[in-house]
């Protein structure tokens with residue numbers, strides 16, 4: 409029985425993937441084999457020795473101490489693209505909210521009603537203060553052309569916008585999905601100088617933290633409207649507040665409000681709703697739970713952010729799953745231990761991702777704990793699991 413701890417509310421459709429006969433799932437258990445999480449901050453999380461995998465039902469993994477996980481031989485999964493449509497739709501909403509003063513207008517209507525005014529008359533008399541521009545014919549810059557950015561860029565072309573997209577690491581899949589109407593910008597300056605609207609869809613990393621700051625805002629057009637449905641830390645709040653106050657930035661739509669930014673002029677704060685649709689909550693939860701189940705039961709890895717994809721059909725009665733550093737000699741060490749025990753390898757795959765590697769060895773014999781311990785002791789080995797049918 410595997411023990412799975414949930415750190416956030418996970419869609420029931422995802423939890424049903426983890427059948428009760430094989431998985432105990434609860435927010436209140438210890439010695440967990442796996443964790444299912446959304447945005448809960450895990451940086452101070454104490455890993456029990458039992459923990460083998462963390463599945464993030466969503467895209468961003470900046471709430472997880474990924475390096476610490478890698479060193480402990482814990483696989484971190486996410487669910488690429490599973491909530492992209494929900495974020496794309498909220499981005500379209502954000503473009504409109506940044507333009508058409510719907511938020512201020514709606515609040516004003518309620519105030520009129522509260523003051524006892526004739527709302528029908530007040531609306532016609534007062535609406536001119538809420539005039540806002542259309543999107544058609546304007547220029548949009550999309551920073552980050554991944555699962556979300558591509559969809560936002562594509563749909564904006566259908567709204568009649570001229571779209572520039574920037575992504576120095578554009579994947580082949582993303583390039584194939586990108587509309588030919590989207591102009592590729594080769595640098596951020598092109599986006600900053602040319603766009604009436606800018607939307608960021610990059611992960612929060614040391615490289616992207618604070619990318620929207622006084623230096624970048626200075627390059628932008630006066631009255632630019634900025635959307636941030638990616639992470640609060642991408643924007644320097646103090647610099648943004650100054651730019652909003654001066655009118656250099658006409659509106660800032662953020663899905664990551666905090667006590668400081670919410671005070672700013674023309675800030676439209678959204679309570680982190682990007683992925684909060686039943687459809688995307690279900691997609692993410694199902695994908696995360698499937699990936700977690702597959703790893704715990706069969707040692708197969710798909711969509712991990714710290715380890716390579718490795719899927720191998722079973723071809724023996726037992727399987728060794730070894731997470732190790734990506735250094736020479738480890739595989740030789742593993743096969744040496746097995747051959748000394750006279751164990752024949754039926755099938756073996758090794759894949760690497762940056763500094764870490766994963767080796768799956770199928771064998772046709774059960775081996776003693778002592779042999780597993782010998783493999784564990786090989787230089788560079790971080791985690792060994794022994795699975796049997």
Ligand SMILES: NC(=O)C1=CN([C@@H]2O[C@H](COP(=O)(O)OP(=O)(O)OC[C@H]3O[C@@H](n4cnc5c(N)ncnc54)[C@H](O)[C@@H]3O)[C@@H](O)[C@H]2O)C=CC1
Pocket residue numbers: 466467468469488489491492495551552553554555556557574575576577578579582609610611612615616637638639663680681682683684
């Ligand atoms: N508001 C919400 O609820 C949600 C927010 N997000 C946020 O959006 C981010 C993007 O999500 P996805 O598109 O699904 O991820 P993704 O991994 O498919 O795309 C990210 C893209 O950013 C690009 N990138 C990385 N560094 C860059 C840089 N310095 N400049 C330009 N491009 C850069 C990558 O090459 C990649 O193509 C997530 O990391 C997460 O922080 C994601 C889902 C929901």
Ligand SMILES: O=C(O)C(=O)COP(=O)(O)O
Pocket residue numbers: 446447465466467468469491680682683684
């Ligand atoms: O997928 C992401 O990166 C998100 O930001 C979604 O977060 P959530 O699962 O809604 O807490």
